[in-house]
Amino acid sequence: MRISTSRPAARSGRTRATTVTALLACPLLALTTACGGGSDDSDAKATPSADRSRSAAPAPTRLAKAALAQGDLKGYRVTTHKAENWADGQPKSGTPACQPLADATGDEPSPAAKETVRRGLNGHKAPWKGVTAGISSYGAAEAKTFMRELKAALGKCSGGFSTTLSGQTVRYSEVRAEPLKAAGDDSVGYGLTASAQGTKIPMRMVAVRSGATVALFMGVDFKGFSEFPVPRVIVDKQLAKLEKAGL
Numbered sequence: 001m002r003i004s005t006s007r008p009a010a011r012s013g014r015t016r017a018t019t020v021t022a023l024l025a026c027p028l029l030a031l032t033t034a035c036g037g038g039s040d041d042s043d044a045k046a047t048p049s050a051d052r053s054r055s056a057a058p059a060p061t062r063l064a065k066a067a068l069a070q071g072d073l074k075g076y077r078v079t080t081h082k083a084e085n086w087a088d089g090q091p092k093s094g095t096p097a098c099q100p101l102a103d104a105t106g107d108e109p110s111p112a113a114k115e116t117v118r119r120g121l122n123g124h125k126a127p128w129k130g131v132t133a134g135i136s137s138y139g140a141a142e143a144k145t146f147m148r149e150l151k152a153a154l155g156k157c158s159g160g161f162s163t164t165l166s167g168q169t170v171r172y173s174e175v176r177a178e179p180l181k182a183a184g185d186d187s188v189g190y191g192l193t194a195s196a197q198g199t200k201i202p203m204r205m206v207a208v209r210s211g212a213t214v215a216l217f218m219g220v221d222f223k224g225f226s227e228f229p230v231p232r233v234i235v236d237k238q239l240a241k242l243e244k245a246g247l
Contacts, residue, residue: 063137063213066245067117068238076234077127079120091163091170098161100146100153101175101192104205105163109134109216112142121234128223131230133238134216137247143212147186150207151177154190171195174202183239184208184215191227202227206235213247215239 070078093102103110113136121131138146160173172192180189186209194201204227206217215238221228 066241068119076121091165095161098157100149102163132218140212184210204229206230
């Protein structure tokens with residue numbers, strides 16, 4: 001990944017956030033607008049070329065229709081694209097017991113997921129605070145296993161763990177479960193702090209199972225690098241859409 005060294009000093013914090021979060025391989029689609037400074041035409045006005053691409057694209061799946069969309073949440077912009085130069089793949093944990101936590105920061109929340117749809121959200125008032133909302137479909141037993149293994153990893157990895165992707169290593173510390181009351185059949189909230197290239201980034205996570213579907217949310221403050229809990233309104237809206245879709 002190429003990083004320019006000639007950018008104005010005012011953008012150094014934003015560049016640092018983009019670089020480090022890309023190394024984390026966190027699928028934070030919200031980074032497209034929060035740190036990249038660009039716009040997502042899929043959520044604004046469509047261009048003729050975009051219209052042609054959409055006409056050739058397959059029809060959205062039932063899961064995709066249940067994902068958050070622009071207009072669902074007042075005061076939030078919803079994006080669908082990853083930022084450029086984003087790391088792809090699944091980070092590998094040096095500690096097998098911590099792999100469920102590592103998977104949650106990658107492209108797929110679990111190898112058992114049949115389909116995953118992600119959306120990124122930024123609040124209009126503080127666009128540097130981003131949330132990724134991902135929903136994944138599983139078999140009924142696999143969805144329960146995902147939640148069970150995630151909770152077990154939180155208990156076993158409280159002392160921290162490391163992940164590696166494309167030759168880059170990220171260290172996670174301050175791993176802890178957090179109280180959470182959410183709709184759905186099972187849920188867990190947790191926090192952890194990622195360290196890479198001398199920068200620490202607190203990350204707040206929420207996982208909720210609704211039947212055989214798991215919703216996974218991640219909140220990050222790209223500007224102040226302070227803890228940013230996932231807004232409850234985002235979680236509730238996504239779960240409401242899953243319930244309405246019968247998922």
